[in-house]
Amino acid sequence: MRFLMLNWRDPKNPLAGGAEQVSQRYLQALRERGHEVAWFANRFPGSASFEEIDGIPVHRGGGQGTSIVSAMKWCNAQRRFDLVIDQHHGIPWYAPWWCGTNCVAYIHEVLGPIWNSFFNWPWDVIGRWQERMTHELYSRVPFWTPSDSTRRLLELAGVQTVKVLPNGVDAVPLKELPPKPLTEPVQLITVSRLAPNKRVDHAVQLLAELRKRGVRAELSIVGGGHCEPDLKGLVKSLELVGEVHFRGRVSDVEKNRLLAAAHFLVHPSQREGWGLNVIEANAMGTPALVYPVGGLVDSTIADVTGLVAARETPAALADELGKLSLGGERYAGLRENAWRRAFEFRWERVLTPACEWLEEQARG
CATH class of the missing domain: 3.40.50.2000 (Glycogen Phosphorylase B;)
Incomplete structure (x- = not known):
């Protein structure tokens, strides 16, 4: 045919x-x-x-x-x-x-x-x-x-x-899940085009919210797009230059390395068809922190394979992270569930x- x-x-x-x-x-x-x-x-x-x-x-x-x-x-x-x-x-x-x-x-x-x-x-x-x-x-x-x-x-x-x-997804899940306790600075990552609908600025604002609450965190931004100059301006205005790292477009090998090193993939998009990078992160043993929008609530099972914010605001993302204790078992459970589910895709x-x-x- x-x-x-x-x-x-x-x-x-x-x-x-x-x-x-x-x-x-x-x-x-x-x-x-x-x-x-x-x-x-x-x-x-x-x-x-x-x-x-x-x-x-x-x-x-x-x-x-x-x-x-x-x-x-x-x-x-x-x-x-x-x-x-x-x-x-x-x-x-x-x-x-x-x-x-x-x-x-x-x-x-x-x-x-x-x-x-x-x-x-x-x-x-x-x-x-x-x-x-x-x-x-x-x-x-x-x-x-x-x-x-x-x-x-x-x-x-x-x-x-x-x-x-x-x-x-093309990402091959890790054969074994190595230990990765939730510690400070909390390592966050976004992987997407830097376009308005991806709302990567909300991930930057999340760092400012966490700082207000006394939580140290860092953010890696993977990807490129026309919003990059505005994002760099926002980072500077929030005095987060040392905490936000623009990685640009990277190879799949480097992307997987960065995903594996992060504690959470942050995905504050307006809407997705599915959210491929959520499952890619899961395959590397990294759960996702997402907004409650179409696609992302399909690729992330709330409180099982990741965290789903109650509202579409950086403060709501910070609220979800605040429910986890550093070094606690709940984070380890999210990682385990996310990694195992990645094999289904x-x-x-x-x-x-x-x-x-x-x-x-x-x-x-």
Whole structure:
């Protein structure tokens, strides 16, 4: 069978993230099962119109506002696909109305309030309205998503069929869990793009909250993005220059080393599809401290594999940490549970049911 992934980013795009990482793994798995796969994405500066990435043919055309037309022209010139995967990132590809074959919608999160982080009025209002209208339009199209939180939001929007297929992670869990008592300075880490919706500034403000409470802590910020200058300004204004360390973009080996050295991954995002880096941290024996938002409450089991704040504020994050005693058994229990659960999300455990579902959709 032939499968086409439509996603405005591909793995080589400078803005590529977790969505592209997992999309690549699904296409590779389909290819290993004997199927033909292809990926269509937007052009970006310096990109070629075609290249092969780890065995996956990646075709590029158009940009913001024009890539749908480019995809239509390209797709119509190809031999018929058995299934087109229309991946939504705020704006869909409207593929069910032009691809001429079976189609599923693939969505990681319903953006909702994230529109307000990137756009001012009236574009934020238009974006949220457009997203609601999209879900009404796609109500009879089968959806695929990684979390129950997103499933519930889609069903509230009127979508009739939603398949939840949890993501896997590339990080290999530690073979054994070494001791790591909770001591001062408490070592915290964030791993994400430095974008408004990730709210890494809340992790910085968490350090200031902990300092007010007499708790010494340090924060490593892994990742890059256009919010970095503002974050550095915030660190300076809060007099935290010696406690916050900007690590930039790092290799997977270095990321895993930093995750293993931290006491907690802090994830104050507005909303996530799943929160891949939560499970990556868990695999390194590090629980997560997260906000009570979609995706993060799926990847983190409150008071079992990590801590979920009562509210979306740095003070609420500090409250959760304050419930733990230094050197106490509760932290050791969170680590143990998080590490053991990470084994459930090895790719070899999640790819087979996902591929079987996609094959079923391709057969119509």
